[in-house]
Amino acid sequence: MTPPVIPADLAAWLDAHDAEAMAELHAFLRIPSVSARREHAANCAAAAQFVADALARLGFAVAVEPTPGHPIVVGEWRHAAPGAPTVLIYGHYDVQPPEPLALWTSPPFEPAERDGRLYARGSVDDKGQLHLHLRALAAHLAVRGTLPVNVIVVAEGEEEVGSEHLAPFIERERARLACDAVVISDSTMFAPGIPSLLSSLRGMAYVQLDARGPAGDLHSGMYGGAVVNPAMALARLLATFHDADGRVAVDGFYDAVRPFPEAVRAQMRALPFDDAHFMAETGVDALGGEPGYTTLERLWTRPTCEVNGLLAGYTGEGAKTVLPAAAMAKVSCRLVPDQDPDAIVALLRAHVARHVPPGVTVEVTALHGGRPWRAELRGPIVDAGRRALHAAFGREPVITGEGGSIPVVGDFERLLGAPVLLMGFGLPGENAHAPDEWISVDNYRRGTRAAAALLDEYARAHAGAG
Amino acid sequence: MTPPVIPADLAAWLDAHDAEAMAELHAFLRIPSVSARREHAANCAAAAQFVADALARLGFAVAVEPTPGHPIVVGEWRHAAPGAPTVLIYGHYDVQPPEPLALWTSPPFEPAERDGRLYARGSVDDKGQLHLHLRALAAHLAVRGTLPVNVIVVAEGEEEVGSEHLAPFIERERARLACDAVVISDSTMFAPGIPSLLSSLRGMAYVQLDARGPAGDLHSGMYGGAVVNPAMALARLLATFHDADGRVAVDGFYDAVRPFPEAVRAQMRALPFDDAHFMAETGVDALGGEPGYTTLERLWTRPTCEVNGLLAGYTGEGAKTVLPAAAMAKVSCRLVPDQDPDAIVALLRAHVARHVPPGVTVEVTALHGGRPWRAELRGPIVDAGRRALHAAFGREPVITGEGGSIPVVGDFERLLGAPVLLMGFGLPGENAHAPDEWISVDNYRRGTRAAAALLDEYARAHAGAG
Numbered sequence: 001m002t003p004p005v006i007p008a009d010l011a012a013w014l015d016a017h018d019a020e021a022m023a024e025l026h027a028f029l030r031i032p033s034v035s036a037r038r039e040h041a042a043n044c045a046a047a048a049q050f051v052a053d054a055l056a057r058l059g060f061a062v063a064v065e066p067t068p069g070h071p072i073v074v075g076e077w078r079h080a081a082p083g084a085p086t087v088l089i090y091g092h093y094d095v096q097p098p099e100p101l102a103l104w105t106s107p108p109f110e111p112a113e114r115d116g117r118l119y120a121r122g123s124v125d126d127k128g129q130l131h132l133h134l135r136a137l138a139a140h141l142a143v144r145g146t147l148p149v150n151v152i153v154v155a156e157g158e159e160e161v162g163s164e165h166l167a168p169f170i171e172r173e174r175a176r177l178a179c180d181a182v183v184i185s186d187s188t189m190f191a192p193g194i195p196s197l198l199s200s201l202r203g204m205a206y207v208q209l210d211a212r213g214p215a216g217d218l219h220s221g222m223y224g225g226a227v228v229n230p231a232m233a234l235a236r237l238l239a240t241f242h243d244a245d246g247r248v249a250v251d252g253f254y255d256a257v258r259p260f261p262e263a264v265r266a267q268m269r270a271l272p273f274d275d276a277h278f279m280a281e282t283g284v285d286a287l288g289g290e291p292g293y294t295t296l297e298r299l300w301t302r303p304t305c306e307v308n309g310l311l312a313g314y315t316g317e318g319a320k321t322v323l324p325a326a327a328m329a330k331v332s333c334r335l336v337p338d339q340d341p342d343a344i345v346a347l348l349r350a351h352v353a354r355h356v357p358p359g360v361t362v363e364v365t366a367l368h369g370g371r372p373w374r375a376e377l378r379g380p381i382v383d384a385g386r387r388a389l390h391a392a393f394g395r396e397p398v399i400t401g402e403g404g405s406i407p408v409v410g411d412f413e414r415l416l417g418a419p420v421l422l423m424g425f426g427l428p429g430e431n432a433h434a435p436d437e438w439i440s441v442d443n444y445r446r447g448t449r450a451a452a453a454l455l456d457e458y459a460r461a462h463a464g465a466g
Numbered sequence: 467m468t469p470p471v472i473p474a475d476l477a478a479w480l481d482a483h484d485a486e487a488m489a490e491l492h493a494f495l496r497i498p499s500v501s502a503r504r505e506h507a508a509n510c511a512a513a514a515q516f517v518a519d520a521l522a523r524l525g526f527a528v529a530v531e532p533t534p535g536h537p538i539v540v541g542e543w544r545h546a547a548p549g550a551p552t553v554l555i556y557g558h559y560d561v562q563p564p565e566p567l568a569l570w571t572s573p574p575f576e577p578a579e580r581d582g583r584l585y586a587r588g589s590v591d592d593k594g595q596l597h598l599h600l601r602a603l604a605a606h607l608a609v610r611g612t613l614p615v616n617v618i619v620v621a622e623g624e625e626e627v628g629s630e631h632l633a634p635f636i637e638r639e640r641a642r643l644a645c646d647a648v649v650i651s652d653s654t655m656f657a658p659g660i661p662s663l664l665s666s667l668r669g670m671a672y673v674q675l676d677a678r679g680p681a682g683d684l685h686s687g688m689y690g691g692a693v694v695n696p697a698m699a700l701a702r703l704l705a706t707f708h709d710a711d712g713r714v715a716v717d718g719f720y721d722a723v724r725p726f727p728e729a730v731r732a733q734m735r736a737l738p739f740d741d742a743h744f745m746a747e748t749g750v751d752a753l754g755g756e757p758g759y760t761t762l763e764r765l766w767t768r769p770t771c772e773v774n775g776l777l778a779g780y781t782g783e784g785a786k787t788v789l790p791a792a793a794m795a796k797v798s799c800r801l802v803p804d805q806d807p808d809a810i811v812a813l814l815r816a817h818v819a820r821h822v823p824p825g826v827t828v829e830v831t832a833l834h835g836g837r838p839w840r841a842e843l844r845g846p847i848v849d850a851g852r853r854a855l856h857a858a859f860g861r862e863p864v865i866t867g868e869g870g871s872i873p874v875v876g877d878f879e880r881l882l883g884a885p886v887l888l889m890g891f892g893l894p895g896e897n898a899h900a901p902d903e904w905i906s907v908d909n910y911r912r913g914t915r916a917a918a919a920l921l922d923e924y925a926r927a928h929a930g931a932g
Contacts, residue, residue, distance in 0.1 A: 002675070097782070098784075099780075206785040214748040214899055216901065222894075224770045225755045225756065225869065235773060238705075242702075283682070287693070306789060307778065307793075312777075315777040317502065320774060320899070322774050327773075360750075433685040446661065
């Protein structure tokens, strides 16, 4: 088989309309669609409308579906040749909170290009990666007046807060969303120049722990030593979540873990991964984690339990001698197949109940959860994805895992019975949930080409398999 | 010996001028002299001037002595009969930060009387207790035109932030501050109606721990499990500060502790203290602490290690999946004789160095310290204090300890070679460092009488002992 290439007609159109693409992406990124903050609800609605308008301009039948949270945009184009398959492209228009603002080099909602990177909140997660599919569709429709497959686009606005309303929507709209494959670009390539197909995602169980002791803050001198300190009790509780070696010490935590096949582990170990480079990238002088696994295995194949936030007592300048009435921790577990988020929350509750000392109560509030996922790596959409990425980047993609969570992947597969292809264009160090988030402009451009080629490749592979 | 009484002339004057006293105290409390906050420097200066003006009106020679921090007010009245002793009355005009403001029933700097309590930041700690001495001096001078002893008043403005500049001042001004006894009212009575002489204070070693890991906040999915989490590392570090039973587990922590005499412990156990009442007062359903000691012993005679504040990562609404770059804890140890604050900070540093995991650094910053103190309970000033309290409250005082710290007590004793009498009029539950701080109005009034009687009793006791 000859090496795949990007169809010349599509490539030429994309080249010619590059400035238009970047301008449209900038406009999309300027909308502060922070789904976690109630005060940004109107901005989330504006971002949904932005996607809807873009699809409508391409000739899609578009609906902006309200939910109890932020709306879901559905665009449908069903004019492909008889027998052509249907592909569902999913992305999200909401973004993480931008705080702490002081750490951004340029403001989070003013896109700025520096050294080949486009900086903005949402640039890589996920507005840029959603937008490149819209550009691929635009290229096909502009050049050929048609698409080689039927396309459904689903863009939601609650991915960063747990996609609470997406799965019920998919379930209710099963018939309308029926498809042969789902394509999602919301992930990271293994390294610059190395296109990647993502074969596994970790799930998530996120809880808040509220430790409460005395009715009010107390003077630490007059009460300290006899009244149990909720902040110290919370620290001691958090310390019970791991054993001395770094394994999670919550009873039953690993019971449902299905080990990754040795072949997959071997392939992961063969990837050109350098701990020293990873340490330099993150700015640490040593790594840690569960014993017996490489860094990539820890990130991709093993579950975790992390503190995401802590707050108690006096945190200002200087010394205040307060015995705080309460202490809060945000704790999230990353999950791997076949751990279940609800079951993990139940284990955390039981663990907390066993370890909280007398004199303090600890309330456990589940904030959100998502199932882990592992792909079958075969079939027409996987073959098409391999060839499209090969064409765009000039080399075969590698197979990777990822430590992050896209809870909806499992929902799509389960509810629609269609395989999911995860074809991401982010890069390590992209600061997806941190200040100075960026996307490689070159990756964005190659992404538009890969997404355009994918539709041709999938139409061919599906016909060949059929 | 007949039971002591408040001299009738002084009592009558204090009765007649009660409204004036309360108005003046209200004015003092309205000044937000928060020493911990730079923006309140002018208010601290105003509070110092308030004290200076009050002393000047009484005929004291007054100086407002600048320091690199807030000023020290010194008032001197040296016209007593030949052979009369000199007593130094110490108090502080600065107050704790009032935050969290939302938890105050009435604003912290708008004094409000409700149900026999005067609510305001500083009402009991220590403006009210300093002011009652000014009123006692006023009574003597108004009624008799003289004082039975020479009096030096020292009012500082940095007690709540560690009294950094007071000890050097005392040392430099040893000759000017030379005295036969020091009297301080900045403590709490054992219970309503039970006057108390305080025989011991805990010291303090207060540090801030700054744990730092990656150079910036990271996505907890993409990095979690391989990059050591500074918030979790800090929690695990804090958990090493105590053993499972509640003893402080910092190596060498108890080495310098000189046990309280069995007679003192026996007297403490005989005090009418009720754990159930203490639990109800603080709003907890169980107590904790070092095994083998009663609650009062834990509070008065044993050292502690407490978390006063925690801050890391995301602490807002909802879920943010961040692996924080840093985590902060404020930690303070209460000390008992003969623990030394600097030595304890050194032990904490060594403990942290031994327990911090690879991949994280923890910086230990000493914020302030104070020596613990224990009194000899004999001599003219103690006899005078017993009788003055007996006269004001109609019963003998009990001997108590206190868990809080007044670091300067030891400094006065060491630098001036004079015994210190701690005669406090606060009450349990007074919220000294918390919202809704209050002083009992009845205690304040009895305090003015006790302070007035003390000068007569001390002149007599000193003459008798001489």
